[in-house]
Amino acid sequence: MLTTLVASSKGGCGKSTLVTQLASHWAQTGQHTAIIDADRQGSSFRWAGMRPDNVPGVLGLQGSRKALQKLPPDTRQVLIDSPAGSGEKELEPYLEQADVLLVPVLPSSFDLYATLGFIEELQSINRIRRGKLPVALVANRLKPWTHASQDAVTQLAEQSPFPIVAQLRDSQAYVLLGALGKGIFDYQSEQVRNQQEDWKPLLRWIKRQH
Ligand SMILES: Nc1ncnc2c1ncn2[C@@H]1O[C@H](COP(=O)(O)OP(=O)(O)OP(=O)(O)O)[C@@H](O)[C@H]1O
Numbered sequence: 001m002l003t004t005l006v007a008s009s010k011g012g013c014g015k016s017t018l019v020t021q022l023a024s025h026w027a028q029t030g031q032h033t034a035i036i037d038a039d040r041q042g043s044s045f046r047w048a049g050m051r052p053d054n055v056p057g058v059l060g061l062q063g064s065r066k067a068l069q070k071l072p073p074d075t076r077q078v079l080i081d082s083p084a085g086s087g088e089k090e091l092e093p094y095l096e097q098a099d100v101l102l103v104p105v106l107p108s109s110f111d112l113y114a115t116l117g118f119i120e121e122l123q124s125i126n127r128i129r130r131g132k133l134p135v136a137l138v139a140n141r142l143k144p145w146t147h148a149s150q151d152a153v154t155q156l157a158e159q160s161p162f163p164i165v166a167q168l169r170d171s172q173a174y175v176l177l178g179a180l181g182k183g184i185f186d187y188q189s190e191q192v193r194n195q196q197e198d199w200k201p202l203l204r205w206i207k208r209q210h
């Protein structure tokens, strides 16, 4: 079983999007996938409950320390969604169980600086300091044709001790499919193929850690 924790102190950076898209990917590969939603907003919990019959199901659980014990034994992939503003104290129930930690970040200076503060906090966490919990950043909602997006990624890469393992573009596909309980991996159309490509380096990185 692989447990992926998605967290950031910053709101709206794409935590639930990352969780639900990765869940759709793993479910589509035939792996039993569960989401533990530790955010009271319940975005990814609701998403799991909305999945239509013609796509593989994802088990949604509301987050608590006990949720990890409620997972069926055949669960292969667990994704933990967390609320904005989480620090070590809030993430504590999950930090010991997680195999990887992903931090989404938007390409704006406000987001960049807030995230760099969060990254600093992460570096003081024991498991991370000892190299037991690999951390990676995911640049999200990029507009690759703009200088602002590319500058933000460059700045982040220069200042973060953790690698940027994917650059996901800004796309309405995430918004539209998310509202239907689906992800881009539930589709095999030309339109979403480019977006699927964006995830490959992230999926490879996760595989290498496990
Ligand atoms: N790559 C993307 N392209 C377009 N829209 C996106 C993308 N990623 C996220 N969004 C949209 O941005 C908004 C915030 O994303 P999301 O809910 O995943 O962030 P979050 O970090 O979970 O927020 P919160 O802190 O409130 O839990 C949502 O409306 C989502 O659909």
Ligand SMILES: [Mg+2]
Pocket (backbone or CB within 6 Å): 015, 016, 017, 039, 041, 043, 081, 082
């Ligand atoms: Mg969320």
